[in-house]
Amino acid sequence: xxxxxxxxxxxxxxxxxxxxxxxxxxxxxxxxxxxxxxxxxxxxxxxxxxxxxxxxxxxxxxxxxxxxxxxxxxxxxxxxxxxxxxxxxxxxxxxxxxxxxxxxxxxxxxxxxxxxxxxxxxxxxx
Numbered sequence: 018x019x020x021x022x023x024x025x026x027x028x029x030x031x032x033x034x035x036x037x038x039x040x041x042x043x044x045x046x047x048x049x050x051x052x053x054x055x056x057x058x059x060x061x062x063x064x065x066x067x068x069x070x071x072x073x074x075x076x077x078x079x080x081x082x083x084x085x086x087x088x089x090x091x092x093x094x095x096x097x098x099x100x101x102x103x104x105x106x107x108x109x110x111x112x113x114x115x116x117x118x119x120x121x122x123x124x125x126x127x128x129x130x131x132x133x134x135x136x137x138x139x140x141x142x143x
Contacts, residue, residue: 086109
């Protein structure tokens, strides 16, 4: 009984290892084919673009800017400062009055930073 269980486990392990090796080989072939297409000019080279994007901090800056209103609200609530809460209410009332062209532009900029197509905002599809 134990022998058959060990044999089954060994066969399963061997099969999994074999499939992983086949996958590695297929991935290497795909990478080589992609590199060949880039060298022939069939497709655009995108490696440097991706490397540059990884060292870019604009995503984090946008995230910090978008998180500031939450931090302001949290400060107002947890500080228990009545005057600060009144100023925060006024701030958000004015913030709500911003023109739609400005908010649409802001959404488009943030979307482009994160690689999302935001042009449907200007077409009226919100």
